[in-house]
Amino acid sequence: MVKVTVQDLVKEFKLELLNNEEDVAFRPITTSDLSRPGMEMAGFFTYYPAKRIQLLGKTEMTFFSQLTPEEQEDRVERLCTYDTPGIVLSRGMEAPEKLVEAANKMGVPVLRSEMTTTRLSSQLTNYLESQLAPMTAMHGVLVDIYGIGVMITGSSGVGKSETALDLVRRGHRLVADDSVEIRQEHEGALVGRAPELIRHLLEIRGLGIINVMTLFGAGSVRNFKRIGLAIHLELWDQKKQYDRLGLDEDTIKIFDTDLPKMTVPVRPGRNLAVIIEVAAMNFRLKRMGINAAQQFSDQLTNVIEEGDKDDF
Incomplete structure (x- = not known):
């Protein structure tokens, strides 16, 4: 399996790194599946797929902005783990300061793309499936x-x-x-x-x-x-x-x-x-x-069968 890191995504999709390169660890990406952590933003982390690229769109960031400061701090700290390869924001959105701070603490790259969320999700998935294929x-x-x-x-x-x-x-x-x-x-x-x-x-x-x-x-x-x-x-x-x-x-x-x-x-x-x-x-x-070949075989079979009938 080819080793793919966030650095490869930055180069392939011209993503912008929003936190300091010295503070992040470019961990290998092991799955082509992406995660849009809507349930996690609501506080449900029981089945949080931490090893996936986390894609934040307008829906997730709008919901995040309506949380209290304490809830925002809790969500970003639980979102950023040592297993998380990276967090990507679509539509050129600004990254909340709390998210960047939590990401720096865990060494998680925070990236930004100008593409729409659906288009970015599709292109990232296709690229990762191609690179991580057996x-x-x-x-x-x-x-x-x-x-x-x-x-x-x-x-x-x-x-x-x-x-x-x-x-x-x-x-x-x-x-x-x-x-x-x-x-x-x-x-x-x-x-x-x-x-x-x-x-x-x-x-x-x-x-x-x-x-x-x-x-x-x-x-x-x-x-x-x-x-x-x-x-x-x-x-x-x-x-x-x-x-x-x-x-x-x-x-x-x-x-x-x-x-x-x-x-x-x-x-x-x-x-x-x-x-x-x-x-x-x-x-x-x-x-x-x-x-x-099959047409010839069928025709030959028909000729043989017709010949058998004539014999009778």
């Missing part, structure tokens, strides 16, 4: 082909990078080569990207490392892409029976997601870039409800 790294190449994120895997030297280069030349976009960081941002959605060190780079044996964006332009690369299909390249095995109809549907499990997988045998004379390009187009057709 992550793994896989050896392979990720290419955006006709809008489908195709993950190409296979043993070292089988031709993954060369195939990716051919696909880029055909107008598709490279996402990652050699190592693909995969995050499950929500159920059923796997998003892949390249490690920052090797972003936009492609390694071709005998040629070396090339910068795809420099050679082919900004339209030849993407920083991230949702993965829809996995294609495994393997050297042709004469003893192995490969699928010739396309009716068998294999999958690979990454986290809780079953990703459709195809195995493509490699041998001299096969144009892998064209095969993978067609596989991506055929995958799109299947998602639209057009399955050529």
Whole structure:
């Protein structure tokens, strides 16, 4: 899991820090859930989710302003704990002096944004879900082909990078080569990207490392892409029976997601870039409800059944 702190939120959303940086502790944020402490402002702290970012909008601050000075002091002291990663005020509102004092005492950052509460809540949640999603790294190449994120895997030297280069030349976009960081941002959605060190780079044996964006332009690369299909390249095995109809549907499990997988045998004379390009187009057709293999199978079954009837 990637470590995210309030400093990352300040940089990403241009938040303003309202208390002294020397007085605060930038604790790690461990959950993407936010808390709008309305019940806590009313004094109910029994189920206070202290480890969440606390988002204060106009409703909470209006209610807070109507409390007595003693109640205000009690609320902010119980709101600011050693577990609280930060407090964010929306709509550019001023932070009450008592809140800043209590936050300084516990080292809690108090931040301000000009965005509306709903918009800020949505953007913070999306960002934290993306950053805190489960992550793994896989050896392979990720290419955006006709809008489908195709993950190409296979043993070292089988031709993954060369195939990716051919696909880029055909107008598709490279996402990652050699190592693909995969995050499950929500159920059923796997998003892949390249490690920052090797972003936009492609390694071709005998040629070396090339910068795809420099050679082919900004339209030849993407920083991230949702993965829809996995294609495994393997050297042709004469003893192995490969699928010739396309009716068998294999999958690979990454986290809780079953990703459709195809195995493509490699041998001299096969144009892998064209095969993978067609596989991506055929995958799109299947998602639209057009399955050529199934249609052929149904037609064949009908012909056989009609032939059986004629025999009688």
